[in-house]
Amino acid sequence: xxxxxxxxxxxxxxxxSAGALGSLFAAWGEAWAVSAEGSSDRAARLDAGQWRFLWAxxxxxxxxxxxQGYGRVLEMRGAxxxxxxxxxxxLLDQALAHYDTAARARPAWPFTWLAIARVMARRxxxxxxxxxxxxxxxxxxxxxxxxxxxxxDLGLTLWGLLSHEAREAAQGVLERSxxxxxxxxxxxxxxxGRADLVAPLVAGDAALEKLLKDAVRAQPGAVLxxxxx
Numbered sequence: 256x257x258x259x260x261x262x263x264x265x266x267x268x269x270x271x272s273a274g275a276l277g278s279l280f281a282a283w284g285e286a287w288a289v290s291a292e293g294s295s296d297r298a299a300r301l302d303a304g305q306w307r308f309l310w311a312x313x314x315x316x317x318x319x320x321x322x323q324g325y326g327r328v329l330e331m332r333g334a335x336x337x338x339x340x341x342x343x344x345x346l347l348d349q350a351l352a353h354y355d356t357a358a359r360a361r362p363a364w365p366f367t368w369l370a371i372a373r374v375m376a377r378r379x380x381x382x383x384x385x386x387x388x389x390x391x392x393x394x395x396x397x398x399x400x401x402x403x404x405x406x407x408d409l410g411l412t413l414w415g416l417l418s419h420e421a422r423e424a425a426q427g428v429l430e431r432s433x434x435x436x437x438x439x440x441x442x443x444x445x446x447x448g449r450a451d452l453v454a455p456l457v458a459g460d461a462a463l464e465k466l467l468k469d470a471v472r473a474q475p476g477a478v479l480x481x482x483x484x
Contacts, residue, residue, distance in 0.1 A: 277315030281324055284308040288328050297335070304328045312353075319357040323367055326353030330374055347378050365396030369405045376413055386421045393424040403432045407440065411447035430456060437463060445470040451480035 287304030291297045308325035333346030351374045358367045369392035375385040396402025410425025432440035444453045457463035471477045
């Protein structure tokens with residue numbers, strides 16, 4: 256067998272093995288990150304997840320899944336620190352870098368664009384790049400309920416700070432969510448203090464109007480809205 260062919264075969268085998276091992280480390284990292292939610296040793300679990308994603312991205316640096324997972328662990332660590340702290344901002348910057356790499360490798364994946372927008376919001380960077388990432392995430396996944404949930408969480412929370420274009424994107428997500436998962440959308444909006452956005456959209460629909468009233472009654476301090484910007 257020619258040496259060049261043998262080298263290619265061996266190289267391909269090593270590449271496949273590295274990719275498989277990287278996926279294994281990424282699965283471990285994801286498991287640690289998931290287990291960190293609500294855990295008393297959250298920091299230690301996130302550290303364990305970060306270490307495994309470091310191995311995953313080292314073994315398979317081209318995988319957007321590994322990059323996104325690594326970014327998510329870094330974001331979770333950064334978000335847990337006091338706002339404006341140097342360490343927290345550094346972690347969020349690192350998370351954003353991994354998300355950017357994942358977006359370049361897989362530009363049609365809406366979850367990555369919304370993750371970029373979310374980290375930028377955590378950093379207080381609500382600029383044109385935030386708008387572009389948020390709107391792209393909304394556009395790419397506009398009929399996906401999971402994307403709607405993520406986009407709606409971000410849009411409702413930041414509504415008062417959004418640009419006109421980002422508000423239009425968030426409004427579109429809200430309208431689609433009301434059509435596809437009305438209860439979740441209505442209760443989410445009321446919890447975010449944005450029942451005013453829902454009220455004109457459900458006017459004239461008896462079932463949705465009742466749902467809005469039920470959500471307002473269930474949320475302490477919530478009221479049926481008058482005009483509000």
